[in-house]
Amino acid sequence: xxxxxxxxxxxxxxxxxxxxxxxxxxxxxxxxxxxxxxxxxxxxxxxxxxxxxxxxxxxxxxxxxxxxxxxxxxxxxxxxxxxxxxxxxxxxxxxxxxxxxxxxxxxxxxxxxxxxxxxxxxxxxxxxxxxxxxxxxxxxxxxxxxxxxxxxxxxxxxxxxxxxxxxxxxxxxxxxxxxxxxxxxxxxxxxxxxxxxxxxxxxxxxxxxxxxxxxxxxxxxxxxxxxxxxxxxxxxxxxxxxxxxxxxxxxxxxxxxxxxxxxxxxxxxxxxxxxxxxxxxxxxxxxxxxxxxxxxxxxxxxxxxxxxxxxxxxxxxxxxxxxxxxxxxxxxxxxxxxxxxxxxxxxxxxxxxxxxxxxxxxxxxxxxxxxxxxxxxxxxxxxxxxxxxxxxxxxxxxxxxxxxxxxxxxxxxxxxxxxxxxxxxxxxxxxxxxxxxxxxxxxxxxxxxxxxxxxxxxxxxxxxxxxxxxxxxxxxxxxxxxxxxxxxxxxxxxxxxxxxxxxxxxxxxxxxxxxxxxxxxxxxxxxxxxxxxxxxxxxxxxxxxxxxxxxxxxxxxxxxxxxxxxxxxxxxxxxxxxxxxxxxxx
Amino acid sequence: xxxxxxxxxxxxxxxxxxxxxxxxxxxxxxxxxxxxxxxxxxxxxxxxxxxxxxxxxxxxxxxxxxxxxxxxxxxxxxxxxxxxxxxxxxxxxxxxxxxxxxxxxxxxxxxxxxxxxxxxxxxxxxxxxxxxxxxxxxxxxxxxxxxxxxxxxxxxxxxxxxxxxxxxxxxxxxxxxxxxxxxxxxxxxxxxxxxxxxxxxxxxxxxxxxxxxxxxxxxxxxxxxxxxxxxxxxxxxxxxxxxxxxxxxxxxxxxxxxxxxxxxxxxxxxxx
Numbered sequence: 001x002x003x004x005x006x007x008x009x010x011x012x013x014x015x016x017x018x019x020x021x022x023x024x025x026x027x028x029x030x031x032x033x034x035x036x037x038x039x040x041x042x043x044x045x046x047x048x049x050x051x052x053x054x055x056x057x058x059x060x061x062x063x064x065x066x067x068x069x070x071x072x073x074x075x076x077x078x079x080x081x082x083x084x085x086x087x088x089x090x091x092x093x094x095x096x097x098x099x100x101x102x103x104x105x106x107x108x109x110x111x112x113x114x115x116x117x118x119x120x121x122x123x124x125x126x127x128x129x130x131x132x133x134x135x136x137x138x139x140x141x142x143x144x145x146x147x148x149x150x151x152x153x154x155x156x157x158x159x160x161x162x163x164x165x166x167x168x169x170x171x172x173x174x175x176x177x178x179x180x181x182x183x184x185x186x187x188x189x190x191x192x193x194x195x196x197x198x199x200x201x202x203x204x205x206x207x208x209x210x211x212x213x214x215x216x217x218x219x220x221x222x223x224x225x226x227x228x229x230x231x232x233x234x235x236x237x238x239x240x241x242x243x244x245x246x247x248x249x250x251x252x253x254x255x256x257x258x259x260x261x262x263x264x265x266x267x268x269x270x271x272x273x274x275x276x277x278x279x280x281x282x283x284x285x286x287x288x289x290x291x292x293x294x295x296x297x298x299x300x301x302x303x304x305x306x307x308x309x310x311x312x313x314x315x316x317x318x319x320x321x322x323x324x325x326x327x328x329x330x331x332x333x334x335x336x337x338x339x340x341x342x343x344x345x346x347x348x349x350x351x352x353x354x355x356x357x358x359x360x361x362x363x364x365x366x367x368x369x370x371x372x373x374x375x376x377x378x379x380x381x382x383x384x385x386x387x388x389x390x391x392x393x394x395x396x397x398x399x400x401x402x403x404x405x406x407x408x409x410x411x412x413x414x415x416x417x418x419x420x421x422x423x424x425x426x427x428x429x430x431x432x433x434x435x436x437x438x439x440x441x442x443x444x445x446x447x448x449x450x451x452x453x454x455x456x457x458x459x460x461x462x463x464x465x466x467x468x469x470x471x472x473x474x475x476x477x478x479x480x481x482x483x484x485x486x487x488x489x490x491x492x493x494x495x496x497x498x499x500x501x502x503x504x505x506x507x508x509x510x511x512x513x514x515x516x517x518x519x520x521x522x523x524x525x526x527x528x529x530x531x532x533x534x535x536x537x538x539x540x541x542x543x544x545x546x547x548x549x550x551x552x553x554x555x556x557x558x559x560x561x562x563x564x565x566x567x568x569x570x571x572x573x574x575x576x577x578x579x580x581x582x583x584x585x586x
Numbered sequence: 587x588x589x590x591x592x593x594x595x596x597x598x599x600x601x602x603x604x605x606x607x608x609x610x611x612x613x614x615x616x617x618x619x620x621x622x623x624x625x626x627x628x629x630x631x632x633x634x635x636x637x638x639x640x641x642x643x644x645x646x647x648x649x650x651x652x653x654x655x656x657x658x659x660x661x662x663x664x665x666x667x668x669x670x671x672x673x674x675x676x677x678x679x680x681x682x683x684x685x686x687x688x689x690x691x692x693x694x695x696x697x698x699x700x701x702x703x704x705x706x707x708x709x710x711x712x713x714x715x716x717x718x719x720x721x722x723x724x725x726x727x728x729x730x731x732x733x734x735x736x737x738x739x740x741x742x743x744x745x746x747x748x749x750x751x752x753x754x755x756x757x758x759x760x761x762x763x764x765x766x767x768x769x770x771x772x773x774x775x776x777x778x779x780x781x782x783x784x785x786x787x788x789x790x791x792x793x794x795x796x797x798x799x800x801x802x803x804x805x806x807x808x809x810x811x812x813x814x815x816x817x818x819x820x821x822x823x824x825x826x827x828x829x830x831x832x833x834x835x836x837x838x839x840x841x842x843x844x845x846x847x848x849x850x851x852x853x854x855x856x857x858x
Contacts, residue, residue, distance in 0.1 A: 133677070211763065439739060442689060
């Protein structure tokens with residue numbers, strides 16, 4: 001089935017308070033539903049979800065923009081975002097329509113070729129009491145992506161709702177209050193939509209009222225009805241999970257937030273999610289002793305139909321430094337000597353250590369260090385991770401210099417895997433900071449215990465803060481294919497393409513294209529603000545486009561003292577820039 | 587000459603180094619407020635001390651011949667405190683000349699864009715129990731659990747004291763962000779004592795009929811922890827801070843603060 005859009009009909013059908021269709025010209029569009037077949041094997045010209053595909057590769061099969069042509073890229077159009085705040089958007093594209101989201105849960109549809117606005121959806125957020133400042137804060141740092149499925153756009157919101165919008169109008173089809181916002185839950189993770197299920201994970205799990213419950217959940221894509229939920233902090237089916245918290249019962253546990261979109265393996269119907277740090281950050285305060293505090297900083301493999309845990313692997317047990325491991329889990333298939341190997345490859349945590357796991361069993365295959373870190377001393381052959389106990393504070397006020405810093409190492413900026421080269425390209429930062437367990441109620445008598453972080457500093461002997469690491473992946477080992485080091489830090493995700501290119505950007509406002517086999521910079525362009533969000537690429541009418549988000553970057557701000565000679569703009573400038581090659585005369 | 591000096595001062599106040607802000611610059615209002623004889627005071631009304639803080643602010647306003655206009659300071663943050671300072675910076679930039687009810691501990695986390703005022707009250711943490719046999723912490727068996735208010739000065743003191751005792755001489759501890767839950771766990775026997783701020787205990791017991799069976803005992807052998815309660819002003823407003831400090835000083839001297847502490851049932855002492 002296809003949907004034909006006429007502006008006049010659209011205007012009538014979308015006459016809702018929060019969806020505003022705008023058509024500048026009397027055109028007729030065709031929007032074909034995004035089927036399960038397309039989700040499993042997207043058309044090369046589309047970008048349907050956060051990382052483009054359900055395996056989280058961040059890879060495009062398009063190759064018109066390639067090593068030979070990339071230097072000819074020119075600006076096609078640009079667009080200011082609908083709201084300010086942290087720039088973490090990913091532009092999606094299907095059938096010539098681009099979909100972007102921004103802070104405060106605003107979604108826009110644009111003509112992907114011209115940049116004209118087609119419709120805009122503004123989520124009606126409940127008024128936040130002034131005394132509830134955290135939700136205001138969350139609204140400005142909303143990092144969730146959106147996803148396309150069938151004839152809808154799926155949005156997870158800052159007030160813990162899931163909203164299904166009609167892709168052609170922005171009209172709300174359904175919305176559901178997935179979690180109790182009044183307890184502190186809010187979405188910062190976008191959805192993965194497969195086989196009629198909207199699978200996502202909730203955030204806000206360090207708010208007092210959310211103690212003991214942090215969830216990955218699936219909802220029916222047609223109705224919004226919840227199908228299952230999995231609690232990352234309390235698993236009654238696994239005694240080892242509870243024991244790993246020592247004496248601490250579920251009602252005194254916080255953290256365990258997954259905050260990157262999961263991946264999906266259709267062969268096994270498993271979905272793979274990363275989980276973040278425990279809270280309170282320091283074991284001295286949280287009372288868990290030397291327990292591993294599962295499932296924090298773990299990879300979880302869940303049955304997509306039931307939410308049943310198939311296996312888990314913990315990348316950083318006993319976290320004392322807020323070094324989350326929730327980042328993108330990338331599914332890699334490789335055939336070696338006629339044998340197919342199915343892996344989960346990831347730099348899951350802030351400490352920048354790359355891991356490869358057997359995708360069906362969770363068995364540890366290998367690990368590889370990237371940036372300088374001092375929190376993990378050893379990883380055994382069976383994958384058991386040993387922490388540096390010298391960096392565990394035994395008294396309140398006892399400081400340690402932990403490398404990496406609380407902002408990474410690695411952060412939400414996702415890496416990309418290229419099946420073309422077999423390499424995983426990861427944006428990273430060299431940084432350390434002091435960590436000090438501090439007991440300070442900001443408001444007298446209130447509960448806000450904190451680990452105090454010192455300023456980000458470069459590790460001794462290193463003056464290049466930024467690193468793009470190309471990790472050559474195989475079932476036996478990971479090795480560094482190439483490393484691009486630079487003074488400023490990467491602030492965007494990277495993508496790889498069949499054109500032999502890796503695109504990513506930095507705090508110095510440069511979007512760059514690297515040769516995927518050598519790391520040579522083949523193209524760069526300075527824009528208005530730090531490069532943010534995730535670049536994406538698509539094709540319309542035979543032309544390949546590159547989308548580059550820019551804007552306010554918390555990572556750039558927090559790292560600015562490491563490269564003071566590169567001043568950051570004080571304005572936000574949240575925008576997207578769309579590049580393409582000049583049209584040939586022929 | 588004076589004009590040139592004033593210009594230089596204005597320039598100095600408006601120039602910031604080319605570096606990242608704690609909160610995004612676009613949220614920071616750069617206008618100087620026209621408010622005549624008003625002072626905008628922010629209080630977190632979700633905080634247990636808010637009514638007392640409001641009353642103290644009213645007295646500060648009277649002492650300075652200023653009308654107090656109340657607004658909200660931000661609350662509801664994660665137990666890590668994440669995001670609080672960014673929101674506080676935005677709120678102080680836009681809405682608050684003075685933020686009341688702040689915990690001004692030694693080695694506090696406040697950045698250089700705020701200045702603490704003089705402390706107007708010092709209020710203790712208390713150890714509350716149900717078992718009438720307990721007279722001090724030392725009477726509670728070591729294998730029992732003590733609940734502590736997560737992230738509090740009382741918890742800090744407790745953790746530090748336990749760290750100084752040999753293993754086997756330490757009480758077990760569970761941190762609580764939800765004080766009502768902590769009281770429920772005291773009642774159902776999962777906790778044998780709970781260490782929390784005295785105004786918080788007072789509020790919990792006021793909300794609960796028949797709360798009289800909860801009693802406060804001495805925390806011996808650990809020391810009593812206290813919260814030094816004061817306010818925050820913008821670091822730019824050094825003149826205002828001096829005026830507020832003088833007012834607090836006067837209110838302590840003339841026993842106005844002491845009277846308010848009595849009125850609101852706060853233990854401890856004025857000033858700090």
